[in-house]
Amino acid sequence: MDLNYSRTVKDPVLGNGLAASKDLSAGEPIIKISEPFLIVVEKDALEKVCSYCLIESDTSSLKRCTGCKVVRYCTPACQKADWKLIHKNECSLLQRLPGIPPTPVRALYQALLRYVRPGPAFELDSRSQGLEAHVPDLKRDRKRWDEMVLQAKGALEFSKTPADKMDMVTRLLCIMATNAFRATLPDDTPIGLCYEPTLALANHSCVPNAFIMFDGRGISLMALDPIKAGEQIFISYVDFTQSRDQRRAELKQRYFFDCECQKCKHAYTPYRVCKESTAISSEKLALLYDYKTLVFQAEEREQEIQVMQQELNDVREAISVTHSLIDLSKTTASETERLNFLKQASSDLSLYKTHKLFALPPYPTILDELYLSYIDNEHLTSALILLLFIFLNCDIYNWPQPNHPIRVTRLFTIARLLKYAASLEPAALQHSLPFIPSEVLAGTDFIDATHAVLILVDELAPLSHGQGTRFVGQVELELREVEEVQRLRGGVGKALQKWQSEGNSATDGRKIASQIFTGLRTLAGFAFEVIEKQRL
Ligand SMILES: [Zn+2]
Ligand SMILES: [Zn+2]
Ligand SMILES: [Zn+2]
Incomplete structure (x- = not known):
């Protein structure tokens, strides 16, 4: 073990577990293992990852073992x-x-x-x-x-x-x-199986305070929240943004226990969990969305849900239809049909939309699937609008901690999609999003936006993926690239760089970043235009 700030504890209900052996801050590694058991x-x-270092690459650049012709490697080493x-x-x-x-x-x-x-x-x-x-x-x-x-x-x-x-x-x-x-790539794509007895001791909670992160063969247990010495460490064995029934069914089926975490016991909604969460503060991120407002809105939505119990009960049937529609969208061979199933699912749950309950399952799944459908069909500007909306209306509630890896990865994807939009001629951009007024699109400088979002990702990535990891390297590479473009064209790049190093006290940079993020929120507001009007 390369690093270990944990010790084994005996929980009266959950059995063996792990506890912090010192006070840990959010984003700090708790355990680091460069060579896991298996x-x-x-x-x-x-075909797409090196069987040793697990780096993802084109099949053509990975050399196949000439013996078995099954495994591939990135280098002779x-x-x-x-x-x-x-x-x-x-x-x-x-x-x-x-x-x-x-x-x-x-x-x-x-x-x-x-x-x-x-x-x-x-x-x-x-x-x-x-x-x-x-x-x-x-x-x-x-x-x-x-x-x-x-x-x-x-x-x-x-x-x-x-x-x-x-x-x-x-x-x-x-x-x-x-x-x-599951062993995963930095963006959470599953690529295999990892068995490591030390980490297997960590117990489950649907409101975890830690998470597992892979970097090549290396595996780390990272603190999601600040954890006090002696406090037990919990990870989530399942996707904790699923509904209570789904989570509990999966836990029972795969791990044979009934989850008694606070979220399950009291049937908490994501909004309820969000308003009670502790999140690391990032003054830069606050320009994209304000944390206090987020908590306030979470509180509001939670109260609304409490008075809507009857209505929500009435849509129970629609929810199960929604799940079938999502399943159908995954199995159909026709891309148009796939999109239509998802649109249908979204309109069946219009109650959620009316009350802005976008983070409530299964709504985030519908939006995610719609986003993926646009990605798969290379409709990348539509995907961008949807992902901005998902980030601002689902992700920040479902993963209130800014250092949650799924959130940080999404923000990085947003930066890459902004970079793509920046590469389009204005006419092509407008053509790809005909229902967004031209002054809105023309008013957005997509290079500046890429730059500003990458600055956020660069700040958060060491806390979500770990310092010195491949992911952090990728982010830095993208950032250097956009800085170079900015240097060549003059403009606000310098001010943004100052904002990056000095924070919000760099007034010019702060104002520019703030304007950029206001622009992104405006773009996110067109998500339902995309869903309703955009064809493949
Ligand atoms: Zn390799
Ligand atoms: Zn072989
Ligand atoms: Zn639970």
């Missing part, structure tokens, strides 16, 4: 390191098999080869021993259990583990099934 790239990601670590064993296995085994089988196989003591003992490694296995719970689901037994058998044979060790192998598979994390 990371396996999943089938769908094998990565290939060599992975060969030494595990691939010397796995390569010949992959060559012999007709297809790539499922990820849990590959993970179990690798764990058996790397950690289970060779020789007659063949014991479970000591770090996995204390972890929850949920064998009886898993056995109850007949179909799932049968599949797991098959997987365990496969890994046992592939690793040449003696057949009489089948119980131990199955137990290890169960431990991994209940304790592994």
Whole structure:
């Protein structure tokens, strides 16, 4: 372990857990592990990430292993390191098999080869021993259990583990099934499975105070909120912006417990959680949205929801229809149909729109899917308008902490979409967004906007993704690029740079940034014009 500000604690209800061993500030790393116990790239990601350092790249620039033709690497150094670590064993296995085994089988196989003591003992490694296995719970689901037994058998044979060790192998598979994390790219795209016993001790809450972050093979546990010494550390095992029913169903199905966190116990809405959250203050971010106003609005929406209970109950059926429409949008082959399903879902929940309850599930999912539909169809200016709206009306409530990685990643995407808009000729830009008045579009300088948003991302990225990470490097690269463009064309770039280094006391820069962000809020206001009028 490279860094550890945690210790194991025993929670009377939740069992083993992790607590902070010192006072931690928001965005501070709690645990850093450069070489986790196990990371396996999943089938769908094998073509697009290096199987060793997990960097994302074009398939053409990743070299395929000439032996198995399954895994790819970004450099000979990565290939060599992975060969030494595990691939010397796995390569010949992959060559012999007709297809790539499922990820849990590959993970179990690798764990058996790397950690289970060779020789007659063949014991479970000591770090996995204390972890929850949920064998009886898993056995109850007949179909799932049968599949797991098959997987365990496969890994046992592939690793040449003696057949009489089948119980131990199955137990290890169960431990991994209940304790592994999704390995992700910095933008939260899942790319594989990571099993790390130390982090597996962290308990779940739907109002977490910490999160897991990957940087290549490295994995960190980061503080989302300030955490006092001795206070327990909670991460969320599921997407905590889902509805209470969805979260609880997923937790029960995958981890076999009924969540008793405050949010579940009292059925808190995102607005309620938001108004009670502590967030790090950023005076720069306050120019985009004011935190006090946010809390005030969250309070207002919460009160409105309380008096709307009857109406909200009445739309229960519409909500379940909405879920079906979202599912349909994901399965249809026609892009037009996909968009229409989502538009239908949005209009079915017009009650939410009327009362501006955009952060209430399932509304954020509808908006997200609409945004993705525009991205997939390369309608990037429409995607920009939608993402600005989502950021200002869903994200800041659902993730009130400015250093939440999903929020920071979104802000970075906004910067990139602004950069794209800046690259368009004015006529092409207007043509792509015909229902936005020309004076609004002409009044926005998209290069300045890119610059200002990147300054925000640059400030937050070390707190969301960790200092010195690839993501921070990417952000800095984009920032240097726009600074260079600004330098060449003169204008307000200098003032913005001053604002970046001196904060809001740099009056000129502050005024410019403030104007830019007002412009972005205006653009976000056209989101429903996009949803209602924009065709693919
Ligand atoms: Zn690599
Ligand atoms: Zn190979
Ligand atoms: Zn909960």
